Amino acid sequence: MGVPVVVPSYRRERCLTRKTLPLLYDRGVDPADVTIVVGTGPERDSYAEAIRDAGLRQPGQIAISLAPGSIRDTRNFIATTWRGEIIEVDDDLTDVMRYVDPKTTEPVKDLPALFAEGFAVARNVGATLWGIYPVPNPYFMRPGVVTDLRYIEAGIFGTTLTGEPYQLVTLDDKEDYERSIRHYLHDGVIARIDWYTFRANYYTEPGGLQETRTPERIDWSARELARRYPDLASVNTAKKSRPYTEVRLRDSRKPHERDPLADRRRAAL
Numbered sequence: 001m002g003v004p005v006v007v008p009s010y011r012r013e014r015c016l017t018r019k020t021l022p023l024l025y026d027r028g029v030d031p032a033d034v035t036i037v038v039g040t041g042p043e044r045d046s047y048a049e050a051i052r053d054a055g056l057r058q059p060g061q062i063a064i065s066l067a068p069g070s071i072r073d074t075r076n077f078i079a080t081t082w083r084g085e086i087i088e089v090d091d092d093l094t095d096v097m098r099y100v101d102p103k104t105t106e107p108v109k110d111l112p113a114l115f116a117e118g119f120a121v122a123r124n125v126g127a128t129l130w131g132i133y134p135v136p137n138p139y140f141m142r143p144g145v146v147t148d149l150r151y152i153e154a155g156i157f158g159t160t161l162t163g164e165p166y167q168l169v170t171l172d173d174k175e176d177y178e179r180s181i182r183h184y185l186h187d188g189v190i191a192r193i194d195w196y197t198f199r200a201n202y203y204t205e206p207g208g209l210q211e212t213r214t215p216e217r218i219d220w221s222a223r224e225l226a227r228r229y230p231d232l233a234s235v236n237t238a239k240k241s242r243p244y245t246e247v248r249l250r251d252s253r254k255p256h257e258r259d260p261l262a263d264r265r266r267a268a269l
Contacts, residue, residue, distance in 0.1 A: 003115050003158075004082060005029055008037045008065070008074045009091035013050035015201065020093045021056055027096065027111040034059035036091075037074055039066065072172045075179075079159075079167045085119050090155045092201040096132075099141040099195040114196060118158045121145055122191045128167070129183035131157040132196035141197060147189040149232060149251040152180045155200045159183075173221035177247045181225070181232050184251075188258070219245040 005024060009016055016036070025031060036059055038044050044062045051058055065077035078088065096114065097105035108114050122130040125145075131152035133141050154176035161167060166186040169175040184190050222245040225233045231253045236246040251258070 002030055002033045002112050003119070004086045005034045005089055005115075006037060006078050006082065006086055007034065007059075007089050007091055008071065008078065009047070010039060010071075010074075011043070012091045013047050016047070016091045017050050017054035017056060019201075020089065020091050021051065021054075021059070023093060023095065024089070024111065025057065027107075027109060028113075029111050031057040032060045036062045037065050037078060038062060039070075039074070040064065070172060072169055072175055075175060076168045079161055080163065082161050083163065085158065085160050087115055087156065087158050088154070090200055093155055093198060094201060095136075095199040096156065097136060097197050097199070099133075099138050099143060099197070102139050102141075105136065105138050105141075105197065108196065115158060118191070118193060119160070121193060122158065122160065125189050125191055127183070127187050127189045127191040128160040128162065129157065129179065129187070130159075130191035130193065132192065132198060133194045134197070136197045136199050138197075141194050143195040146192045146194060149184045149249050150180065150190060150192045151177060151247075151249050152183075152190060152192060153198075154179075155198050171221045171224065173218045174225055174247055175221075177225055177233065177249065180249060181229055184232075215244060222247045 007016070007020065021034070024034060036047055038047055041064060044064055047062050048058065063081075065074045078086070096108045096111060098108050100106050118130045118132075122128065125147050127147065129152055134151055134153035134155075159167065164186075166182045167179075169178050169182070171178050180190060222235050225247055226235050232249060232251055234248050234250070236248040
């Protein structure tokens with residue numbers, strides 16, 4: 001058995017069976033290690049039928065979070081149910097790539113090897129959260145690890161779950177920004193491996209968060225993060241071309257307000 005791979009999903013049987021599960025299976029993930037988390041018993045049956053009709057091997061389990069439509073409650077169900085190292089993958093993941101040069105990426109053929117590498121990096125710097133570069137553009141990617149406050153996108157990330165409250169989220173939008181902040185404040189570091197990235201169909205697939213999210217709720221969540229963590233988060237008003245309010249993460253605290261142990265970990269990289 002490998003590391004558990006947990007996929008929260010909401011009304012996306014088609015996307016999951018045509019894209020995400022084939023991607024995981026083709027890139028070396030054992031179906032026995034996969035759990036799909038849904039909100040209701042009928043939804044579980046619908047997913048099982050769709051996977052069977054697609055001719056795919058059934059995942060290890062299809063768990064019920066009893067949180068239909070709430071990504072916050074589903075994420076917290078995962079954080080309180082599992083322990084140790086796990087991978088979370090969004091149900092619209094379509095590819096995972098490796099940096100080659102500023103113009104080129106190539107597919108990652110061995111996802112379990114990537115998972116092992118990510119957890120090794122996280123353990124080395126003392127982080128319980130790690131992720132990969134959030135934009136599939138090799139021009140901005142670098143063959144290195146960053147451990148200061150960075151955005152860990154929810155498309156694919158690893159956590160070492162301990163059951164502690166800092167690993168829970170309180171928002172239904174921008175919850176991946178909130179998770180990045182909460183882990184950073186607790187650990188003093190996070191680990192983002194910038195020579196890997198991924199693709200996902202965030203707003204184009206039916207189902208998922210867009211069935212419940214609104215621009216007003218997204219805007220409120222972004223501004224609430226900035227209100228709670230004024231030294232770490234701000235509303236990004238520069239990206240007015242995007243349909244939703246964005247958040248910028250930056251640790252603007254003075255050096256004496258930061259974790260000195262985290263600074264030593266970063267220096268050791």
